[in-house]
Amino acid sequence: MTVPSVAERSATDTDSPPVLAVRGLWKVFGPKAQSVVGSTLTRKELKEQTGCVAAVRDVSFDVRRGEVFVVMGLSGSGKSTLVRCLTRLIEPTAGEVLLDGEDVRKADDRRLRELRRHRMAMVFQHFGLLPHRCVLDNVAFGLEIRGVSKQQRYARAREVVGLVGLNGFENSYPDQLSGGMQQRVGLARALAADPEVLLFDEPFSALDPLIRREMQNEVIRLHHEVGKTMIFITHDLSEALKLGDRILIMRDGELVQVGTPDQVVGAPADDYVRDFVSDIPRSHVLTLRWIMRPPQPGEALDGPALGPDVVIRDAVHAVLSADRPVRVMDGESLLGVVTSAEILEVIAGGQHQ
Amino acid sequence: MTAVNVVASRVAARLPARKYLLVVVIALWVAGWALLRGRDTLQLGGAELTPLHVSLSEGMDAVDDSRNSNPFFLYFINYIRLFLDEAVTFVQALISQPSFGRPVPVLGWLGVVGVATAVAFLYGNRKVALLTAAGFLSFGVLGLWQESMDTLALTLTAVALSLAVGIPLGVWAGLSDRFHRVVTPVLDFMQTMPTFVYLAPLTLFFLIGPASATVATMIYAIPPAIRITAHGIRQVSHETLEASTSLGVTSAQALRHVRLPMAKQTIIVGVNQTIMAALSMATIAALIDAPGLGKTVLKALQTLDVGTAFNAGLAIVIMAVVLDRVTSAASRRVEAERRAGRQRTVLGRRLEVAGVLGGVAVLGYLSYTYVWAAEFPIEANLGSYVRRAADAASLWVQDSLVTYTDALKNLLTNGLLNPFETLLTDSPWWLVAAAAVAIALLVGSVRAALVTTAGLLVLVLLGLWQDSMVTLASTLVATILVMVLGVIIGVWMGRSDRADTVLRPLLDAGQTMPAFVYLVPILGLFGPTRFTAIIAAVVFAAPIAIKLVAEGIRRVSATTVEAATSAGANSWQLISKVQLPMARSAVTLAASQGLIYVLSMVVVGGLVGAGALGYDVVAGFSQHQLRGKGLAAGLAIVVLGIVLDRVMRAATERADAAAHGGLHGR
Structure with missing residues (x-):
């Protein structure tokens, strides 16, 4: 299966209102959590002075319809708490979570259940399957609890089981399946309800590297096929870069940077992010836009043309084999030129920055 | 402090x-x-x-005197006592005591052996079914059929009531931290109290007899039921619960579809513990005149009749082994079915159940109708040999x-x-x-x-x-x-x-x-x-x-x-x-x-x-x-x-x- 590279991602809808908007979200664990909201103390000071831990502090972001939005951070950075706050598996301390403009925090129990049953579904790190139910019954569980008839829910469950490639395992039990297959069940269960937003909480961290890659490709394929909005939590930068249309980087509960993969790699917001992305081969992430320069007077401008969003890695051959500078064109207008000098600098410099 | x-x-x-x-x-x-x-x-x-x-003696006498005048007794304790007495007597009428104007219980030995074996087979497996049949027959062979059935009746009644109270409380303790905190020290206390000391105070309220014995047995048998059920409910994987919540389950659905099925095997272990505790106490309750094997052992102990005590003790041990094996097998079966999926089709299982129940019905009918199937044949009674052998062994051991x-x-x-x-x-x-x-x-x-x-x-x-x-x-x-x-x-x-x-x-x-x-x-x-x-x-x-x-x-x-x-x-x-x-x-x-x-x-x-x-x-x-x-x-x-x-x-x-x-x- 070919993996689409970053630049060829389906364009997300940037104009229409966000499907999910988070505004000033706080989650504080500890006594008198409410009084900590708005505090600017560091994590350590906060712990010493109030006994509280602010797992999420003042985080705001928008998720556009149809995009894969990755939240990345090291363990303890608050990313899992953040995603649980979105469906109130953990009750946020302050802020707003707007799902299509409706504040999830204001929903009563019944409304919250409605939202969970129809609009948002989650995939968990350790799968969270029901060991006493076979695959089909696990996948149909979400439909069963909202009262869908047996016939209908099995029909839908079979469809989704096929979609995630589990045909023939409908009657197996979770502990008869490998980790990767169990996570496919988890994925199918989340898809069965046909939600608008899929939440993934480090879904592949418990899998071994080969299976992990296979599952990442599976998510990309599913994203192409069903076009859901996805919010994806991970601590693995290469996973984030591979899957994310945009990436949110968290540290100690705070938002450090939001941007597309090439923005994060090409223009890190601070030393923390810079350090983080230093091991990533820049040529695999950055596009020509990041290295092009204005044409110098007298330079030949009749070389081959490439778009500005072509990833450098994919342009290496064309640029190095051309005997003239490659033009970076946005439609008819000339944005700049790229020569082997720029390419080689990225490839050589990018490795040991 | x-x-x-x-x-x-x-x-x-x-x-x-x-x-x-x-x-x-x-x-x-x-x-x-x-x-x-x-x-x-x-x-x-x-x-x-x-x-x-x-x-204290006078106080106890006063309580005795007020039994039929004090409203606490009249409207509360006496009703409980009546209910418990009736419950035990009813089970005794079924399997151990002459009843309903007949000289024999409703189910004779053949019927009881049949029912017990069928239960062991349907919930356990073939092996424990054989063990059950052999064990129950041995009660008759030891010459203690009726005493064994009395003990069984008391134990089963107490177990049924203990589970009816214990499992719901256990589920509650599993769900609510507050209730768990309240109930744990109470259970600790119930379990550290030596079994034998609450017998006397109980007889004050429930009189000597089956009611007191049942309450005593329940006090001893309920704690494991509550504790282990709560443990089973609590150990359900947090992430599975979270996953269900994220799908929008109500708390009732979470209990029914997630917690209870996932705790099922542990709860059956709790049932096992409850049964073992109940049997243990039901024999000690002989001190307050509970019917059954315990009484035989007690009398023999008091007269230092080692042979008789050994014979009856053996029957108790056999009963303990049978009950333990059957419930353990049932618990393993739940686990095995969960792992392997349903082994047989629903139809196959139904046919099997129907066949077994049919067989039991025949045996039950025989034991209801014919004396030979109701009273254990006296010729098969080998109890006296066991007694004599134990006596001889004891003498020999003491001498040599x-x-x-x-x-x-x-x-x-x-x-x-x-x-x-x-x-x-x-x-x-x-x-x-x-x-x-x-x-x-x-x-x-x-x-x-x-x-x-x-x-x-x-x-x-x-x-x-x-x-x-x-x-x-x-x-x-x-x-x-x-x-x-x-x-x-x-x-x-x-x-x-x-x-x-x-x-x-x-x-x-x-x-x-x-x-x-x-x-x-x-x-x-x-x-x-x-x-x-x-x-x-x-x-x-x-x-x-x-x-x-x-x-x-x-x-x-x-x-x-x-x-x-x-x-x-x-x-x-x-x-x-x-x-x-x-x-x-x-x-x-x-x-x-x-x-x-x-x-x-x-x-x-x-x-x-x-x-x-x-x-x-x-x-x-x-x-x-x-x-x-x-x-x-x-x-x-x-x-x-x-x-x-x-x-x-x-x-x-x-x-x-x-x-x-x-x-x-x-």
């Missing part, structure tokens, strides 16, 4: 080497005993009563092993028991009390010392100081023996897989036996003395202690052991410097559990000549003027239990803290 605690424990931690202080306390005590022996010992003869005992048994008896009696008992009973009571409080403070905590002070004062007030000290001496001696066995065998089992494989089934079997049965073979071996009670207690309590120690040794990190071995430690150094110190908290836990088991058995030993508090309680059952004293003795046992439990618990906590370096840091 906590502030005092903290300060005191800081002071205590700073005191140089509490070990030496402990030696000093004991030395002072022995010195005090030498100087003051025989003074202030608060002796009280067997039939002597204190004013408190008399007024008398040198060894006497040597052991004398060694332990003179070497361990007598010094302890003399020290405890001949010292002035205030000296013993002061020493005990000091010891509680040194090995435990300030809180434990306060509980000890209060407890000892209550013992004095109850007028049973000396009897309590005699019981305490036996308990401590038995506990020491239990711990010697526990550490030696536990370390062996913890270190050797082969020892574990061989011994574990024996220990498991030992733990499923009803307490009562232990007295029989030991009585056969040592005759009726306090020593018999001590040995019975050791045999009863050793399995749990051994298991806990073995588990502690096994939990010691393999890397640490490897590191010590690679540093050149030999086996003895490995055990004494690495494994035992690291398993210290398990060893203390074993001691505290062992102590509680021992206490409950030592008082049962009152039946076979152990005297002291156990005898006072038993005498209270049989002699009307002694019932006040019996009640006081029961209270004294509870107080002893609480004091010992608290001190041991504090010692365990201290060991835990020390193991984690807590006390050094402070």
Whole structure:
């Protein structure tokens, strides 16, 4: 299966209102959590002075319809708490979570259940399957609890089981399946309800590297096929870069940077992010836009043309084999030129920055 | 209280080497005993009563008199008693007693064997079904069919009621942290109370007979049902619950589709524990005239008829084994079905069930209609042979092993028991009390010392100081023996897989036996003395202690052991410097559990000549003027239990803290 590279991602809808908007979200664990909201103390000071831990502090972001939005951070950075706050598996301390403009925090129990049953579904790190139910019954569980008839829910469950490639395992039990297959069940269960937003909480961290890659490709394929909005939590930068249309980087509960993969790699917001992305081969992430320069007077401008969003890695051959500078064109207008000098600098410099 | 605690424990931690202080306390005590022996010992003869005992008796008489006038009895207790009596009588009418105008019960032996085998087959497997059939037939062969069915009726009724109460409460305790916090100390208390002490107070409310026996059995059998159900509900994977919540389940759906199915196997383990506890108590309830095998054993014990006691004890053991195996198989079956999926089609299962039920119906009809299938054939009764054989074996053992048994008896009696008992009973009571409080403070905590002070004062007030000290001496001696066995065998089992494989089934079997049965073979071996009670207690309590120690040794990190071995430690150094110190908290836990088991058995030993508090309680059952004293003795046992439990618990906590370096840091 070919993996689409970053630049060829389906364009997300940037104009229409966000499907999910988070505004000033706080989650504080500890006594008198409410009084900590708005505090600017560091994590350590906060712990010493109030006994509280602010797992999420003042985080705001928008998720556009149809995009894969990755939240990345090291363990303890608050990313899992953040995603649980979105469906109130953990009750946020302050802020707003707007799902299509409706504040999830204001929903009563019944409304919250409605939202969970129809609009948002989650995939968990350790799968969270029901060991006493076979695959089909696990996948149909979400439909069963909202009262869908047996016939209908099995029909839908079979469809989704096929979609995630589990045909023939409908009657197996979770502990008869490998980790990767169990996570496919988890994925199918989340898809069965046909939600608008899929939440993934480090879904592949418990899998071994080969299976992990296979599952990442599976998510990309599913994203192409069903076009859901996805919010994806991970601590693995290469996973984030591979899957994310945009990436949110968290540290100690705070938002450090939001941007597309090439923005994060090409223009890190601070030393923390810079350090983080230093091991990533820049040529695999950055596009020509990041290295092009204005044409110098007298330079030949009749070389081959490439778009500005072509990833450098994919342009290496064309640029190095051309005997003239490659033009970076946005439609008819000339944005700049790229020569082997720029390419080689990225490839050589990018490795040991 | 906590502030005092903290300060005191800081002071205590700073005191140089509490070990030496402990030696000093004991030395002072022995010195005090030498100087003051025989003074202030608060002796009280067997039939002597204190004013408190008399007024307790009068109080009990007053309760008896008000049974039909006091509204509490009229509208509450009497109804419960009626209900319980009727429930037991109904089950007895089905399987054990002549009923409904017939000379035989509704289901004769053939029908009962059929039903039991069918249940074992449908919920367990073929093997336990065979075992069940053989076991039930053996009741008849031992000549104890009716007694066995009486015990079974009482046990099943109590189990059904215990589960009906226990499982819902367990689910509640599993769901609600608050209820869990409230109910845990209550269950702790119910389980640390020696079984035998609440019999007398119960008869006051529910009269002698099945109702009291049922309530007593329920008190003993409900805690495991609640505890294990709650544990099962609590251990359901957090992430699975979270996943269900994220799909939008209601709390009722989460309970029904997630928690209960995932806890099912654990709950069945709880059912197993409940049944075993109920059977154990149903036999002890013979003391308050509960029908069944227990009564046969009790009568035989009182007349020192080893053969009869052995015969009936054997039937109890068989019943315990059958009930245990069937419920264990049922629990394994749940697990296996979960793993392998439904093995057969629904239709196949239905056909199987229909076939089995049809067979049972035929057997039931036969046993309802024909005398040969209703009354167990007398020709098949081999009970008298078993009795005679056991008698002969006991005689032979007593005659030919008398040198060894006497040597052991004398060694332990003179070497361990007598010094302890003399020290405890001949010292002035205030000296013993002061020493005990000091010891509680040194090995435990300030809180434990306060509980000890209060407890000892209550013992004095109850007028049973000396009897309590005699019981305490036996308990401590038995506990020491239990711990010697526990550490030696536990370390062996913890270190050797082969020892574990061989011994574990024996220990498991030992733990499923009803307490009562232990007295029989030991009585056969040592005759009726306090020593018999001590040995019975050791045999009863050793399995749990051994298991806990073995588990502690096994939990010691393999890397640490490897590191010590690679540093050149030999086996003895490995055990004494690495494994035992690291398993210290398990060893203390074993001691505290062992102590509680021992206490409950030592008082049962009152039946076979152990005297002291156990005898006072038993005498209270049989002699009307002694019932006040019996009640006081029961209270004294509870107080002893609480004091010992608290001190041991504090010692365990201290060991835990020390193991984690807590006390050094402070």
